[in-house]
Amino acid sequence: MVKKAELEILEEIAPNTFMIRYDDKKFLATKSRSKPHYGEKKYAEFREWIPYRSKLAAMILNGYRIKLKPDMKMLYLGAASGTTVSHLSDILEEGVIYAVEYSARPFKKFLELSMERRNIIPLLKDASKPEEYAGIVEKVDFIYQDIAQKNQREIFVKNAEFFLKENGEGLIMVKARSIDSVAEPSEVFSRFLSEMEENFTILKHGKLDPFHKDHIFVHVRL
Numbered sequence: 350m351v352k353k354a355e356l357e358i359l360e361e362i363a364p365n366t367f368m369i370r371y372d373d374k375k376f377l378a379t380k381s382r383s384k385p386h387y388g389e390k391k392y393a394e395f396r397e398w399i400p401y402r403s404k405l406a407a408m409i410l411n412g413y414r415i416k417l418k419p420d421m422k423m424l425y426l427g428a429a430s431g432t433t434v435s436h437l438s439d440i441l442e443e444g445v446i447y448a449v450e451y452s453a454r455p456f457k458k459f460l461e462l463s464m465e466r467r468n469i470i471p472l473l474k475d476a477s478k479p480e481e482y483a484g485i486v487e488k489v490d491f492i493y494q495d496i497a498q499k500n501q502r503e504i505f506v507k508n509a510e511f512f513l514k515e516n517g518e519g520l521i522m523v524k525a526r527s528i529d530s531v532a533e534p535s536e537v538f539s540r541f542l543s544e545m546e547e548n549f550t551i552l553k554h555g556k557l558d559p560f561h562k563d564h565i566f567v568h569v570r571l
């Protein structure tokens with residue numbers, strides 16, 4: 350007799366975000382009305398959220414939580430083809446995600462995603478020039494940044510000055526090598542953190558290993 354696979358919700362992590370067990374497989378997923386976007390599997394209404402593809406999923410699986418609300422307004426810098434944005438779009442169901450990407454190639458696929466989701470506003474813009482999208486983006490509750498650039502701190506600060514609400518929060522994914530390709534990652538991270546402290550309160554930081562080597566997340570409040 351063939352045993353029917355069973356799906357079980359193990360934990361609710363955030364709005365529409367769950368740890369799921371399906372047969373012997375345990376994984377993070379978002380509840381979604383949409384089809385898969387980047388090769389992830391969909392089990393019933395749950396879209397697998399792959400930590401090797403999304404640093405936010407890696408952070409969650411490493412045990413850290415941020416407070417996301419369904420009606421949040423978010424500015425997302427470095428959307429690429431929309432892997433992480435697709436899951437945030439499941440989570441912020443009644444909110445809006447202004448998502449900036451400056452490279453035309455991934456943006457093409459990202460546009461397809463944006464056409465299917467009413468809460469994503471795609472912007473083909475350079476995140477280091479927020480003045481160019483200041484007429485479109487409103488004040489937001491949260492800024493998420495994953496752009497792997499040497500001047501990523503300056504870019505984050507500039508965008509926060511333009512768009513982050515008082516007491517708003519942000520999350521930056523930092524890749525050591527994109528800031529300094531020769532220094533020890535731990536040195537790069539401690540320099541980055543002390544510079545961030547000049548403008549923000551650091552709520553938490555932590556590694557993204559084993560999913561993303563020599564990366565940290567930094568969660569801040571204005």
Ligand SMILES: C[S@@+](CC[C@H](N)C(=O)[O-])C[C@H]1O[C@@H](n2cnc3c(N)ncnc32)[C@H](O)[C@@H]1O
Pocket residue numbers: 402403404426427428429430431432433434449450451452455474475476477495496497498
């Ligand atoms: C690591 S990928 C982002 C992956 C994506 N956040 C995800 O999890 O699905 C970094 C992206 O940032 C974009 N990027 C880098 N500098 C940028 C800038 N100044 N303005 C806009 N996008 C930028 C790159 O083109 C690239 O697509």
